[in-house]
Amino acid sequence: SLKILDTCVNCDVCEPVCPNKAISLGEEYYVIDPALCTECIGHYDQPQCVEVCPVECIIVDTEHPETHEQLTLKYQHLMAVK
Ligand code: SF4
Ligand code: SF4
Numbered sequence: 001s002l003k004i005l006d007t008c009v010n011c012d013v014c015e016p017v018c019p020n021k022a023i024s025l026g027e028e029y030y031v032i033d034p035a036l037c038t039e040c041i042g043h044y045d046q047p048q049c050v051e052v053c054p055v056e057c058i059i060v061d062t063e064h065p066e067t068h069e070q071l072t073l074k075y076q077h078l079m080a081v082k
Pocket of ligand 2: 011012015052
């Protein structure tokens, strides 16, 4: 999944563009739920939050490294439980 750094300015433009509703306002700034973020695989070619973030504070979460295959499986699981 991706993660949001503390340089987030709480502008709220990323939250509505996430196809998995993985983004929400945390205690101090916006956060991504690693269980829901597929890095946009299954929905878009590019991570939509990264595309819209004005301060480029969204990066790959190295604590949750995932292969393309794992992200595809997560996407399929999320679609199945919807
Ligand atoms: Fe949502 Fe895609 Fe950003 Fe992950 S990469 S938080 S799925 S918009
Ligand atoms: Fe924070 Fe970037 Fe999302 Fe704006 S778009 S709320 S700065 S992570």
